[in-house]
Amino acid sequence: MGKLTPKDLERIKTAHADDGKDWIKVGMSTCGIAAGADKVYALFVEEIKKxxxxxxxKKCGCQGMCYSEPSVEVRVKGLPDVIYGKVDKEGVIKILDKHVCGNALVKDSIYELRTKR
Amino acid sequence: MGAKIVFIKDTAVNQDTTQDFYVHFSNILRENALEGKVQVVRVADIGIYGQGLVVKFPEENIIYANVQEKDLKNIVDKTVRDGQVIKELLYQPEPKQLRIVLRNCGEIDPENIDEYIAKDGYRALAKAINDYQPEQVIEELKKSGLRGRGGAGFPTWLKWKLTRETPEAQKYVICNADEGDPGAYMDRGVLEGDPHSVIEGLILAGYAIGASKGYFYVRAEYPLAVERIEKALKQAYDCGFLGKNIFGSSFSFEVDIRLGAGAFVCGEETALIASIEGRRGTPRPRPPYPSVKGLWGKPTAINNVETLANIPPIILKGGAWYASIGTEKSKGTKVFALTGKVKNSGLVEVPMGITLREIVFDIGGGMFSGKGLKAIQTGGPSGGVIPKEYLDTPVDYENLQKLGSIMGSGGMIVMDEDDCMVDIAKFYLGFCVDESCGKCVPCRIGGYQMLNLLNKITESRGELTDLDSLKRIAVAMQKASLCALGQTAANPVVSTIRYFEEEYKDHIVNKKCRSHKCKHLLNYNVIQEKCKRCRVCVINCPVNAIEGDKEKGFFVDPKTCVRCGKCYEVCKFNAIFKE
Structure with missing residues (x-):
């Protein structure tokens, strides 16, 4: 990448500003992986391709809610950002079918609503 | 614009009627011809506990608590249709958590430096190098009032100042990531979720004290953390945040990783230094402190992971901002690993001065088992228990110390009535006895003797004089041990005796363990009235201790019984009792 200057820091920050795109974040720290986050991640990648x-x-660290791992945060335009907990294979399919494609939140598995910061 | 979203959840402690409420809500919407326009979502957790039925409109951030079914019509009419707020039902919880250390954990990809930079990463470093003299960095820290998060709470600015002022050309900084307390994993969370924040803190420490070399001392049991630090270090070198002439200045800094081989005592700073130097990980007497004579005999500043992760925000936002959070003597926030018999175990970051009750019940969601809270253990094997009477104590360094515990690195284990305090003390002391390096006598022999006494008590051979012996040895260990491991190893015993002496005496005098944990004090037998004579217990008993026949009934022979509890588990009729 080469050495960065303080100006480059600004540039990278602007480039990474919220671009309005949809994403799914899977918590991939030890607590998540122990609960099966790597499988959830792989399944998301596979199903989205399909x-x-x-x-x-995307991958991220521990959100702090270790009791509900594997946890997955979803941002889809028009819906609030939510964190789904205890996501398994079925959960992945539900999130994709309902939340991502169907514009509806999945019931009984939301553990936290991300407040806007 | 899609359908309006409504979250619902029954937050009552003992029941969950979310499903019924959902049906009712849907019916009312149908009656009002609003179905399809409103999306009612049952959620698994709404972040509020013990407030009855909760209805939340996430877009408007309106929360109604203790909602009755009769209120629903009103809610539909006013809030759903017209967007009006019903003041009588409104519930506005204060946010309990404040994330400074965990600001990026779960937000960014820890393996992508750009995402860290996008969250103002390395800007504190740029600011410090371009605008601040090293002394000014220390001055800013002094204003912030940040104290070491490893446990003892030594002011960070003072540690850095002392290291800086020692006249020596070569100096070192070390990040202590040898997190070993049972039930504590805050540092792992930070290292795995946001390694760059710790690296930036370490570079800033190097800049402030005038060191050219830093070390990460990470325990080898954290392979993922090690992997992510390695990646992050490589990225930092590539971007020029590490290496020669950082940001075009004359400041150069390099960082290496050293893995701990699994000894708890290596979290103690002098043992840690010995371990990095390639020697056996045993502590040495202080002074001289590492700030004068540390790694390779040179002045060294050793800081905990959490302390270092606090540094970049302090430099960026100013010490005064940080000092505005927390209590008079303990500033800022603290990350706790909330575990044990609490519903929502996990990492929480709270401002200093919050009460234990708020942490356990408002953030942790209350008890997991439905049983009453008995005590909270903080500080791991160097800490102690805090009984439920003190739940409303504001958490800071001084208060916890007054209660006979310590802040420690941040483990917080919630215990209920099923936990025996003698057993807990035995567990922690056993841990320290295992981990004692054996160099000094008070720790090596004192710990062993105390453990023997505790074993004696839990094996029904206890005498009342044992309590005095425990206290006496504890004082000797506290006064004469070489390092903090030995000095604090007796704390769990001392604090459990302080608050739960009755329970010890119950074990000794009545030979009873009221939590049914100490199996030598348990007696199993068959309740004849409930017994259906199915012989399941007889078949499952591994030592054939259950005698009798179908006519006479069955009995447990206490002499043969090994108190394994198998009969208790397998009996379908609850016809086995233990006491």
Whole structure:
């Protein structure tokens, strides 16, 4: 990448500003992985490819809610950002079918609503 | 615009009628011809506990608590249709958590430096190098009032100042990531979720004290953390945040990783230094402190992961901002690993001065088991228990110390009535006995003797004089041990005796363990009235201790019984009792 200057920091920050795109974040720290987050992540990637969806899957660290791992945060335009907990194979399919494609939140599995910061 | 979204959840402690409420809500919407326009979502957790039925409109951020079914019509008429707020039902919880250390955890991809930079990463470093003299960095920290988050709470600015002022050309900084307390994993969370924030803190520490070399001392049991630090370090070198002439200045800094081989005592700073130097990880007497004579005999500042992760925001937003959070003597926030018998275990970050009750009940969601809270253990094997009477104590360094516990690195284990305090003390002391390096006598022999006494008590051979012996040895260990491990190893015993002496005496005099934990004090037998003579217990008993036949009934022979509890588990009729 080469050495960065303080100006470059600004540039990267602007480039990474919220671009309004949809994404799915999977918590991939030890607590998440122990609960099966890596499988959830792989399944998201696979199913999104299969369905040809325009949504990005990202990795992130522990959200602090270790009791509900694997946890997945979803941002889809028009819906509030929510964190789904205890996501399993079925949960992945539900999130994609309902939340991402159906514009409806999945019941009984939301553990936290991200307040806007 | 899609349908209006409504979250619902029954937050009552003992029941969950969310489903019924959902049906009712849907019916009312149908009656009002609003179905399809409103999306009612049952959620698994709404972040509020013990407030009855909760209805939340996430877009408007309106929360109604203790909603009765009769209120629903009103809610539909006013809030759903017209967007009006019903003041009588409104519930406005104060946000309990404040995330400074965990600001990026769960937000950014820890393996992508750009995402960290996008969250103002490395801007504190740029600011410090371009605008601040090293002394000014220390001055800013002094204003912030930040104290070491490793446990003892030594002021960070003072540690840095002392290291800076020691006249020596070569100095070092070390990040202590040898987190070993049972039930504590805050540092792992930070290192795995946001490694760059710790690296930036370490570079800033290097700049402030005038060191050219830093070390990460990470325990090898954290392979993922090590992997992510390695990646992050490489990225930081590539971007020029590490290496020669950082941001075009004369300041150069390099960082290496050293893995701990699994010894708890290596979290103690002098043992840690010995371990990095390649020697056996045993502590040495202080002074001289590492700030004078540390790694390779050179002045060294050792800071905990959480302390370092606090540094970039302090530099960026100013010490005064940080000092505005927390209590008079304890500033800022603290990350706790909330575990044990609490519903929502996990990492929480709270401002200093919050009460234990708020942490356990408002953030943790209350007890997992439905049983009453008995005590909270903080500070791991160096800490103690805090009984439920003190739940409303504001959490800071001084208050916890007054209660006979310590802040520690941040483990917080919630215990209920099923936990035996003698057993807990035995567990923690056993941990310290295992981990004692054996160099000094008080710790090596004192710990062992105390553990023997506790074993004696839990094995029904206890005498009342044992309590005095425990207290006496504890004082000797506290006074004469070489390092903090030995000095604090007796704390769990001392604090449990302080608050739960009755329970110890119950074990010794009545030979009873009221929590049914100490199996030598348990007696199993068959309740004849409930017994259906199915012989399941007889078949499952591994030592054939259950005698009798179908006519006479069955009995447990206490002499043969090994108190394994198998009969208790397998009996379908609850016909086995233990006491």
């Amino acid at each position: 369905r040809n969806l325009n949504i990005q899957v």
